[in-house]
Amino acid sequence: MPEPVTRTVMNPPGLLASLDPLLREWLPRQRWFAGKGRPVTGFTPVAATELLPATGRLGLYHVLVRAHQPLIPAPVAAAPTPGDCYQLLIGVREALPPRLAPALIGHVHQGPLAGRTAYDALYDTRPAEMLLEALRSRARVGGLRFERDRRQKIRTGLVPRLVTAEQSNSSVVYGDTFILKLLRRIVPGVNPDLELPLALAREHCPRVPAPAAWMVADLAGETWVLGVLQPYVQGATDGWELALRELAKGEHFAAEARALGRATAEVHTALARALPTVTLGRGALEHLVDGMTERLEEAVRAVPALRPYAPGLHSAFTALGDLAAEGHTWTAQRIHGDLHLGQCLRSPSGKWSLIDFEGEPARPLAERRLPQPPVRDIAGMLRSFDYAAHSADAPLPGWADACRAAYCAGYAQVAGVDPRTDAVLLRACETDKAVYEVGYEARHRPDWLPVPLAAVRRLAASHSS
Ligand SMILES: Nc1ncnc2c1ncn2[C@@H]1O[C@H](COP(=O)(O)OP(=O)(O)O)[C@@H](O)[C@H]1O
Ligand SMILES: O=P(O)(O)O[C@H]1O[C@H](CO)[C@@H](O[C@H]2O[C@H](CO)[C@@H](O)[C@H](O)[C@H]2O)[C@H](O)[C@H]1O
Numbered sequence: 001m002p003e004p005v006t007r008t009v010m011n012p013p014g015l016l017a018s019l020d021p022l023l024r025e026w027l028p029r030q031r032w033f034a035g036k037g038r039p040v041t042g043f044t045p046v047a048a049t050e051l052l053p054a055t056g057r058l059g060l061y062h063v064l065v066r067a068h069q070p071l072i073p074a075p076v077a078a079a080p081t082p083g084d085c086y087q088l089l090i091g092v093r094e095a096l097p098p099r100l101a102p103a104l105i106g107h108v109h110q111g112p113l114a115g116r117t118a119y120d121a122l123y124d125t126r127p128a129e130m131l132l133e134a135l136r137s138r139a140r141v142g143g144l145r146f147e148r149d150r151r152q153k154i155r156t157g158l159v160p161r162l163v164t165a166e167q168s169n170s171s172v173v174y175g176d177t178f179i180l181k182l183l184r185r186i187v188p189g190v191n192p193d194l195e196l197p198l199a200l201a202r203e204h205c206p207r208v209p210a211p212a213a214w215m216v217a218d219l220a221g222e223t224w225v226l227g228v229l230q231p232y233v234q235g236a237t238d239g240w241e242l243a244l245r246e247l248a249k250g251e252h253f254a255a256e257a258r259a260l261g262r263a264t265a266e267v268h269t270a271l272a273r274a275l276p277t278v279t280l281g282r283g284a285l286e287h288l289v290d291g292m293t294e295r296l297e298e299a300v301r302a303v304p305a306l307r308p309y310a311p312g313l314h315s316a317f318t319a320l321g322d323l324a325a326e327g328h329t330w331t332a333q334r335i336h337g338d339l340h341l342g343q344c345l346r347s348p349s350g351k352w353s354l355i356d357f358e359g360e361p362a363r364p365l366a367e368r369r370l371p372q373p374p375v376r377d378i379a380g381m382l383r384s385f386d387y388a389a390h391s392a393d394a395p396l397p398g399w400a401d402a403c404r405a406a407y408c409a410g411y412a413q414v415a416g417v418d419p420r421t422d423a424v425l426l427r428a429c430e431t432d433k434a435v436y437e438v439g440y441e442a443r444h445r446p447d448w449l450p451v452p453l454a455a456v457r458r459l460a461a462s463h464s465s
Contacts, residue, residue: 012050015061016043018111019090022118026105027067027086032168032184034084034361036443038069046085047219049142051130054113059092060127062144064186064217064224087186087226089131091121100124122182128160128172131180135213135229144226148213149201152231154178168361176234178212182227183358186217187365191225195369196271196334196357205270207263208354209233230355235348239341240388243403247392252399254406257385260344261410263352264381268335268374269415277333278371284332285324292317292432299439305453306438312460316431319424330425332371339377340384360436378419379429381407383437383455390451431459 024040027033044066052060066085096104096117103123108116121127133139134146136154148154158175171181183193194214201210209230217224237245239260246253280288296313300306306313336343337359345353359368382404389400412418419426437452 012048012061012112014112015048015050015063016045016065018108018113019063019105019118021110022106022108023065023067023088030184031166031444032170033086034185035067035069040067041070042068044068044083047143047217049144051127051141054092054116057093058124058126059113059116060121060130061088061090061092062141063088063090064219084185085187085224086184087182089121089127089182091119091124091127092116093119122170122172123162125160128162128174128180131172131215131227132158132160132174132178132229135180135215143217143219145216145218146213147216148229149211152210152212154212154229168358173232176232178229179232180227180229182215183225185361186224186226188219188222188224189365190223190369191358191365192334192337192368193356193358194225194228196336197228197230199274199334200267200270203270203274205267207267207270207352208357233345233347233353236345236353239344239346239352240384242346243341243385243388244391247388247396247399248394250394250396252396252402253385253388254402256346257403257406258410258413259350259352260381261407261412262414263344263354264336264339264377264407265411265414267354268333268377271335272333275334276371277331280330280332280373282324282327285328285330286321289317289321289324289428292320292428292435295432295439296435299435303438303442303449305449306435306456309456309460312462313431313435313456316424316428316459320428323424330373330422332373334369335372335374335377336380337368337372337377339380341381341388342384362440373422373425373429374415375419375422375425376429376433378408378411379426379433382426382430383433383452386455387437387451390454427459427462434459 020043023043028040046064046066049062051062052058064085064087066083068083092113094116096119100119100123103119105118105120108114108118134141135148138148139146158177160172160174163171163173169181169184171179173179194211197208197211200208211228211230213229214225215227217226242256243253293314296310300310336354336357343354343356345355385400385403389395408418408420434452434455438456441448441452
């Protein structure tokens, strides 16, 4: 039985001074670090809570820290503003056992923790168990508040393991029953990664695992969402893996794409019931077009290889602006915001679920919570089929086109409207997504840059022709 969190010391003295030089080195190397390309020059503590004192065999600290990054021109598009706040769970031991070697942050040489070893405690069993216990028992620990939906039973004794897949955040699976996503870059306010799954649960939408518990910090009159616990879809394969597997076998994926289209439409329909929808008139559409144009300009500054295609890409946005000027309107609603094959899980029985409603991680929270035309999500999925086709060792001609058509047809079956009939909007959204991907890949995975760049070339040519 994991012990509940019992001891809290807010802002333990000297903690950050001990860790500062180590975090400067370690933080930028983390996959989930959002400020890539600019050095970290220091930290401001936002809140630190001692969960276990370092006097014992294991010291444990929950730390919210703002990373200082100098204001130099950002190397790629949509770089976050300086001073992003990160959530860390830091363990401190005399020495690390070999199983925790990948978790090493460093050996502390100064301050009250000098002589000890700091590590990312999410890799460790006991700290992960303590988090689950805190969620189960609705604990309050300093400024940390753990909440749960009492209708979902959370058993004790579930064995934790850290998910090692590439992620924007960090997740721990408990006994193949629950998965806790700890958000890494955190912001104050309502987080769509909790808000939307809760809204969908209220609508009894079976396509999204309903939050079982969540963890927040109450700081200076604001609530910061720190983590969400959801039922774990056992034995699931994500759409990206599955698509690549089928491609490797030379198989088509249209039937699954159609099912994914239906699942997306079910989620959109439920979101439109659960949360307000709005009509986007001329002003709002001009704003949308301006946003897409700015994003393109920013991406061109950051990735000069985009420059020759900018006029062709831009024409997709002006075409949308022209329709708005003619008086066309669109309905907007809350959407997923960053939908791609990796956000779709297929259970062994063939049921598709959608996960990760955080939206595009680099966008400001307020923007991520705005109602959007649902075609934005569809554009994301269409791009994803293209990504998969480009990532295959042996390309299958027509594979992506067949998936794209089947996905739209599946969507139309449920939603009653085929996204392809909205060609100008769909094209603008797909172009915007490809531009976003160029920025994303340049920052996180430069080797992947050719994939969205190939799409950019195609999209630019189709707009200018
Ligand atoms: N409810 C779930 N059931 C099974 N696996 C899940 C579930 N939620 C997330 N995962 C797995 O964890 C990974 C990361 O989750 P995700 O929400 O996409 O995190 P991030 O925002 O960090 O990318 C997913 O790719 C998926 O493999
Ligand atoms: O899953 P996240 O919320 O972290 O989303 C980010 O990372 C994705 C990659 O992991 C990125 O998606 C891009 O690559 C996918 C293949 O790995 C592809 O299926 C997507 O279509 C493509 O956009 C996503 O853009 C980014 O926000």
